[in-house]
Amino acid sequence: xxxxxxxxxITKTYQDDNGETTAIKDFSYDFKKGHFTSIxxxxxxxxxxxxxxxxxxxxxxxxxxxxxxxxxTTKNNSIGYMLQKDYLLEFRTVYKNILIGLEIKKNxxxxxxxxxxxxxxxxxxFEFKDKYPSQLSGGMRQRVALIRTLATNPDILLxxxxxxxxxxxxxxxxxxxxxxxxxxxNKTAIMVTHDIPESISMSDEVIVLTKRPSTxxxxxxxxxxxxxxxxxxxxxxxxxxxxxxAIWQTLNGGTS
Amino acid sequence: MSRIxxxxxxxxxxxxxxxxxxxxxxxxxxxxSFIMIWEVLANIGVIDSFITSKPSKMVTTFxxxxxxxxxxxxxxTCVETIVGFLLGTVLGTLIAxxxxxxxxLSRVFAPFLVVLNSLPKVALGPVIIVWVGAGMxxxxxxxxxxSIVVTILDMLNGFTRTDKxxxxxxxxxxxxxxxxxxxxVFPSNVSTLLxxxxxxxxxxxxxxxxxxxxxxxxxxxxxxxxxxxxxQLDLVMxxxxxxxxxxxxxxYGIVLLEKLLCLKGKWK
Numbered sequence: 001x002x003x004x005x006x007x008x009x010i011t012k013t014y015q016d017d018n019g020e021t022t023a024i025k026d027f028s029y030d031f032k033k034g035h036f037t038s039i040x041x042x043x044x045x046x047x048x049x050x051x052x053x054x055x056x057x058x059x060x061x062x063x064x065x066x067x068x069x070x071x072x073t074t075k076n077n078s079i080g081y082m083l084q085k086d087y088l089l090e091f092r093t094v095y096k097n098i099l100i101g102l103e104i105k106k107n108x109x110x111x112x113x114x115x116x117x118x119x120x121x122x123x124x125x126f127e128f129k130d131k132y133p134s135q136l137s138g139g140m141r142q143r144v145a146l147i148r149t150l151a152t153n154p155d156i157l158l159x160x161x162x163x164x165x166x167x168x169x170x171x172x173x174x175x176x177x178x179x180x181x182x183x184x185x186n187k188t189a190i191m192v193t194h195d196i197p198e199s200i201s202m203s204d205e206v207i208v209l210t211k212r213p214s215t216x217x218x219x220x221x222x223x224x225x226x227x228x229x230x231x232x233x234x235x236x237x238x239x240x241x242x243x244x245x246a247i248w249q250t251l252n253g254g255t256s
Numbered sequence: 257m258s259r260i261x262x263x264x265x266x267x268x269x270x271x272x273x274x275x276x277x278x279x280x281x282x283x284x285x286x287x288x289s290f291i292m293i294w295e296v297l298a299n300i301g302v303i304d305s306f307i308t309s310k311p312s313k314m315v316t317t318f319x320x321x322x323x324x325x326x327x328x329x330x331x332x333t334c335v336e337t338i339v340g341f342l343l344g345t346v347l348g349t350l351i352a353x354x355x356x357x358x359x360x361l362s363r364v365f366a367p368f369l370v371v372l373n374s375l376p377k378v379a380l381g382p383v384i385i386v387w388v389g390a391g392m393x394x395x396x397x398x399x400x401x402x403s404i405v406v407t408i409l410d411m412l413n414g415f416t417r418t419d420k421x422x423x424x425x426x427x428x429x430x431x432x433x434x435x436x437x438x439x440x441v442f443p444s445n446v447s448t449l450l451x452x453x454x455x456x457x458x459x460x461x462x463x464x465x466x467x468x469x470x471x472x473x474x475x476x477x478x479x480x481x482x483x484x485x486x487x488q489l490d491l492v493m494x495x496x497x498x499x500x501x502x503x504x505x506x507x508y509g510i511v512l513l514e515k516l517l518c519l520k521g522k523w524k
Binding site: 084 | 439
């Protein structure tokens with residue numbers, strides 16, 4: 001499988017009144033096209049910084065990012081970002097919320113609008129499109145947020161603890177929902193999380209980070225040999241605990 | 257079973273309706289008894305209607321003046337208030353936007369704004385008259401001076417407190433500063449603006465009346481000052497009463513506007 005996103009020795013240092021903080025140090029990794037990769041690490045270890053750097057919201061102090069073998073310099077159209085909460089705009093309808101990315105990119109035309117329409121129908125949001133976010137359930141809101149990100153048709157999706165604001169029950173369901181949509185749309189996904197079961201259940205690879213300054217501690221290849229893999233089914237699988245124990249050990253070995 | 261639930265519901269609704277009616281009836285009662293006691297006390301000579309006026313005389317004064325120049329005075333005060341209020345709100349919001357745009361300018365002007373905010377703007381009255389001349393422009397400037405600083409401070413506060421993550425959301429799509437402002441920051445603060453507008457309509461009126469006190473040629477403020485000087489308390493009281501009605505009409509106009517906006521766009 002060919003490389004899609006390549007990070008080379010990414011380092012990010014923040015300056016503030018209290019001094020210098022290095023969030024990430026020499027992070028190098030080749031993200032595979034079509035793969036679901038999770039990045040897991042102790043809280044405050046700079047996982048989110050990594051996504052901000054990939055997305056172009058923040059400039060790395062040093063290092064290079066390549067996308068399909070060309071240098072990634074500015075904000076790129078082929079990267080979509082999903083934040084910790086849905087952050088839907090209450091004053092816009094569901095449809096208008098979903099269109100905000102296209103509006104900002106000034107890319108509203110017959111083709112893109114038709115694509116949005118197709119997404120709405122495919123994922124059961126069409127009948128809700130004129131509702132306001134306050135009229136939707138938490139899971140539904142998250143789905144709207146995902147479709148909002150997908151509306152600009154990015155190749156790579158970044159998920160920043162995208163389910164952490166939901167209650168456990170909803171979280172499991174939304175995880176399943178989002179996973180299947182991402183798979184159906186054949187996107188490359190990079191998810192940052194502190195939840196081990198979540199990372200195992202969704203990913204093809206789990207990258208475990210060390211404490212700050214973060215570097216890669218270990219990478220796990222996750223494979224369940226299932227035809228129609230879903231996060232919920234993965235949680236039932238006997239191999240799940242094996243992966244869990246291994247990652248748990250690595251994470252805690254890093255702190256002791 | 258469902259019938260019992262329904263009647264419980266009906267009882268609840270009926271009690272609630274009765275309570276509402278009771279409140280309104282009591283309010284009217286307070287108002288009417290106040291007016292009646294005032295009238296009676298004036299008639300039996302407990303209070304001197306020369307200094308306090310009395311409701312019946314206010315009514316006759318009102319009708320007498322309506323046939324003379326009262327509509328014109330009301331019109332003048334209305335126009336001045338609305339112009340001052342619109343200018344204050346629009347300019348204030350504009351300046352707040354510029355200060356949001358440039359954190360540097362915002363930082364630089366913060367102490368000046370605080371001083372201007374605590375300064376009683378009425379003290380600027382003589383200065384304003386010298387600068388823009390005695391007349392309607394001076395009165396409108398007065399209204400503007402009183403409402404603009406509060407507008408700037410409140411709007412800027414609202415703008416800077418916009419959810420950072422919603423801004424980040426827009427930035428992940430590559431939004432520039434102008435797009436962040438027009439698509440996230442400003443629409444998120446429509447409710448702030450409506451609150452400012454409600455405060456401003458009152459402040460603007462304070463400015464207009466003060467202005468009319470200082471440079472009186474027309475308007476309700478002029479009538480009040482004039483009435484006071486010639487000891488025509490009927491005129492003063494009538495004008496104050498009209499002013500109160502005018503202020504409430506404008507205030508409820510804004511509330512109505514807010515309701516319409518809420519229904520249309522779910523601004524919250």
